[in-house]
Amino acid sequence: MSANLINLLLEATGQTLYMVAISALFGTLLGLPLGLFLATSQRGELVSMPWVNKILGLVVNATRSVPFIILVVAIIPFTRMVAGTSIGTTAAIVPLTIATVPFIARLVENAIREVDAGLIEAARAMGATPVQIITKVLLREALPSIILGLTLAIVSLIGYSAMVGAVGGEGLGDLGIRYGYQRFMPDVMAIVVVILIVLVQLVQSIGERIAAAVDKRATKSGGQ
Amino acid sequence: MTENKTRGASIAFDTVGKSFNKAGGVSFNALDNVSLSVAPGSITGIIGRSGAGKSTLLRMVNGLERPTSGRVLVAGQEVSTAKGAQLRAIRRDVGMIFQHFNLLSTRTVAGNIALPLEIAGVKAPQIKTRVADLIDRVGLTDHAGRYPAELSGGQKQRIGIARALATEPKVLLSDEATSALDPETTQTVLALLKDINRDLGLTILLITHEMAVVRDIASHVAVIEAGRIVEHGATYDIFTAPQHATTRSFLSGVTGVTLPAFVRDRLVQNAPAHGGEEVVRVTFTGTHATDPMLARLTKDMGIPVNILAGAIEEIGTHPYGNLLISLPVLQAAQARAFLENHGLTTEMLGYVG
Numbered sequence: 001m002s003a004n005l006i007n008l009l010l011e012a013t014g015q016t017l018y019m020v021a022i023s024a025l026f027g028t029l030l031g032l033p034l035g036l037f038l039a040t041s042q043r044g045e046l047v048s049m050p051w052v053n054k055i056l057g058l059v060v061n062a063t064r065s066v067p068f069i070i071l072v073v074a075i076i077p078f079t080r081m082v083a084g085t086s087i088g089t090t091a092a093i094v095p096l097t098i099a100t101v102p103f104i105a106r107l108v109e110n111a112i113r114e115v116d117a118g119l120i121e122a123a124r125a126m127g128a129t130p131v132q133i134i135t136k137v138l139l140r141e142a143l144p145s146i147i148l149g150l151t152l153a154i155v156s157l158i159g160y161s162a163m164v165g166a167v168g169g170e171g172l173g174d175l176g177i178r179y180g181y182q183r184f185m186p187d188v189m190a191i192v193v194v195i196l197i198v199l200v201q202l203v204q205s206i207g208e209r210i211a212a213a214v215d216k217r218a219t220k221s222g223g224q
Numbered sequence: 225m226t227e228n229k230t231r232g233a234s235i236a237f238d239t240v241g242k243s244f245n246k247a248g249g250v251s252f253n254a255l256d257n258v259s260l261s262v263a264p265g266s267i268t269g270i271i272g273r274s275g276a277g278k279s280t281l282l283r284m285v286n287g288l289e290r291p292t293s294g295r296v297l298v299a300g301q302e303v304s305t306a307k308g309a310q311l312r313a314i315r316r317d318v319g320m321i322f323q324h325f326n327l328l329s330t331r332t333v334a335g336n337i338a339l340p341l342e343i344a345g346v347k348a349p350q351i352k353t354r355v356a357d358l359i360d361r362v363g364l365t366d367h368a369g370r371y372p373a374e375l376s377g378g379q380k381q382r383i384g385i386a387r388a389l390a391t392e393p394k395v396l397l398s399d400e401a402t403s404a405l406d407p408e409t410t411q412t413v414l415a416l417l418k419d420i421n422r423d424l425g426l427t428i429l430l431i432t433h434e435m436a437v438v439r440d441i442a443s444h445v446a447v448i449e450a451g452r453i454v455e456h457g458a459t460y461d462i463f464t465a466p467q468h469a470t471t472r473s474f475l476s477g478v479t480g481v482t483l484p485a486f487v488r489d490r491l492v493q494n495a496p497a498h499g500g501e502e503v504v505r506v507t508f509t510g511t512h513a514t515d516p517m518l519a520r521l522t523k524d525m526g527i528p529v530n531i532l533a534g535a536i537e538e539i540g541t542h543p544y545g546n547l548l549i550s551l552p553v554l555q556a557a558q559a560r561a562f563l564e565n566h567g568l569t570t571e572m573l574g575y576v577g
Contacts, residue, residue: 122326125286126340126391127315136339140330216371217329 005188008175013195015089016171019164020157023093027100027157028150034060034101035108036134046120046130060102068099068160072167079167092169096160100153107149111142144215151207155200162196172196232265232427233299233317233394235285240294240304242280242451254280255291256451262444267421267428269442269459271435271474277451278431282397285429286318287311298395316344319388323400325380327372333383334359334368340390358386362416378409385416389424396420398430402437414441435474439463439539447471463539464509465569481505481533481546483573491574495553500577501530502556507569508536508545517566518549525562527555550576 034056040046041053066074072095079094080086115138123133139146162173172192180189242255255277262268272278283289284296287303296304303314327336334355341351359368362382372380381401388396398417402410418441421428432438438445438459446456447470454468466472476482483491483503491503508517518529534547551559553575560570 116324116326118322118324118326119328121288122320122322123339123343124288125315125318125320125397126343126387127312128343129312132343136342137328141328143330214330216331216373218373 005179008179009188009191009195012170012172012175012192013199015169016158016161016173016199019089019092019096019161019169019171020154023096023100023161024150024154024157026093026097027104027153030097031101031104031153032108032146034105036112036139038105038109039112040130040134040138046133060105063098063102064106068095069163069166071095071099072164076167087168089168089170092161092164092167092171095167096157096164099160100157103156104150104153107153108142108146111145111149112138114145115141144211144217147207147211147214151204151211154203154207158196158199158203231394232425234264234297235262235395235427235429236295236297237261237281237284238295238297240281240284240291240296242277242284242289243292253451258294258448258451258453260446260453260456262427262429264427265421265425266444267418267430267442268444268446269438270429270431270446270448271433271438272431272448272470273433276448278448279399281448282399282429282431285395285397286315286320316340316391317393318395318397319391319393320397320399321381321384321388321401323403325372325377325384325404327380327383327387329372332369332371333364333375336372336383337386337390340387344391354390358389361389361420362386376409377405378412381405381409381413382416385413385420389420393426395427395429398428398432400432401430403432403434410437411440417441439537447474460509460539460542460544464507464544481535481548483548484532487532487550487576490576492577493574495575496577500553500575501550502553502575503532503548503550503573504556504560505571505573506545506547506549506563507571508547509542509567509569517563517568518547521559521562525555525559527551527559529559548573 037047038053038056038060041049043050063071072092075095075098076086079091082094083091085091119137119141120133123137128136161169161171162176164171165174165177172195176189176192179185180192237258237260240255240258241253243251243253245251258281270278270281280289284291285298285303287306291304294304295302298314298318301314303311306314328339331339337355337358338351341354346354356368359365362385364379364382364386367375367379372383375383384401396417401417402413405413414437417428420426421441430437430442442459444457445459445462446453447462447468448454449468449470455462455466455471462471463475466475482488487503495502518531521527521529528551530550532548532550534545536543536545538544556572560572563570
């Protein structure tokens with residue numbers, strides 16, 4: 001394989017990592033509080049705001065219904081406003097983030113809702129404020145599930161990032177299409193696929209390890 | 225222990241009602257005109273079947289539930305209308321333990337006990353000494369750094385108790401705290417609650433569906449049925465002279481005195497036309513519990529007595545006997561009068577042919 005091709009592969013891997021890392025970061029920064037709100041704002045819940053909850057739920061569902069490739073093109077004006085350009089790797093981060101926020105929000109919502117209602121009751125009985133219940137009980141107890149959810153979100157971001165070639169996003173997926181498919185270079189395609197598999201495996205096993213380390217629900221030695 | 229002697233607070237339910245609006249506009253009365261006062265420093269048990277409203281009643285004491293009518297007062301302070309910071313302050317004076325412990329799985333024993341103190345804004349060094357004290361009190365000194373998942377049910381409930389005591393409450397609420405534990409563990413947990421009541425003088429209000437729990441630690445008991453308190457008073461009085469059918473059915477399980485199956489299956493409510501036997505429950509209380517009354521019945525009156533089942537046990541420190549006997553129908557009234565005249569209580573259960 002030519003040095004040129006190796007350079008291309010390295011560059012593409014770097015671009016993919018860059019897009020995934022930044023959009024995962026922004027996706028979490030926005031999706032985590034949104035998920036937390038969705039999980040605690042229904043009628044009679046900690047920060048009961050049923051109407052806001054309903055509206056945000058609708059927005060989340062709407063965003064999640066749009067196929068990613070259509071979202072990428074549909075929000076081009078918005079992307080230009082935020083990133084200053086609608087083409088390139090940095091510009092691709094905008095649709096990636098927008099697609100990830102509602103996904104992470106739902107995953108976080110589910111993780112928070114899994115926390116035993118008895119724990120919320122116990123905290124209320126101690127005289128905890130809603131903020132204390134969220135920070136000291138809900139977030140901490142849901143942490144293993146939240147970490148697994150974020151792992152899942154990053155894995156699907158790696159998949160989405162392959163589609164942003166449509167707006168010049170580059171990265172591994174784009175390289176695979178342009179060289180492996182359009183220029184009939186099956187070896188490039190194979191290498192791209194292998195790198196993606198390795199990336200996903202790495203993300204998954206790191207995520208699982210961190211989740212297991214913060215999860216104290218079962219004994220390591222399989223006690224009671 | 226360098227425990228401050230806290231004085232328990234009184235709890236008062238004043239004509240408390242709670243109705244839920246169910247789907248279709250039908251309202252359901254979970255509690256109906258409940259009035260009950262709990263003396264400071266007492267251990268009071270509320271017993272009832274599931275759905276009787278006991279849990280709703282208990283949860284009103286720390287404002288987890290609000291009554292739709294009436295008032296709930298703790299140490300004279302109205303809980304039922306308290307909000308925000310005021311309600312949170314009351315809650316710090318009312319500890320609570322739960323059937324399923326409700327411990328944070330991600331915090332150690334020490335971390336769980338520290339939680340209410342962190343919530344109350346106590347400073348870290350004080351939390352540390354207070355938590356160490358509490359861990360010693362509940363006998364978990366060697367387990368401070370372990371996680372709840374590594375401990376047994378009894379140990380988990382001890383964490384729950386220590387956590388409930390952390391903010392030095394005046395009242396301890398127990399929501400079926402021993403229902404998920406085996407009988408032996410139940411005894412140790414009840415003994416711990418008794419010690420705490422004695423040492424700290426705090427009021428304990430517990431709900432249970434087990435009369436044995438009431439017998440073992442409660443000085444007072446209230447029986448709740450379909451949202452109403454049907455009977456309440458000192459535990460000994462309720463055990464020895466239950467007035468309400470619900471109370472009796474709870475007691476029949478715990479006194480260990482039930483009719484043998486071969487008699488129960490043949491029991492009828494109308495006297496047989498010829499002869500037959502009358503089945504009678506005889507209760508012995510106080511000083512009479514050890515008198516040989518049945519022997520005298522046979523010897524002095526010449527009435528034959530057939531003993532079907534019986535036991536003598538202790539409620540608090542008082543002996544309490546319970547016998548099931550059968551007597552010839554024709555002499556039964558005479559025999560019962562004799563027993564009643566000697567301070568025993570009798571109750572006709574039915575006839576066998």
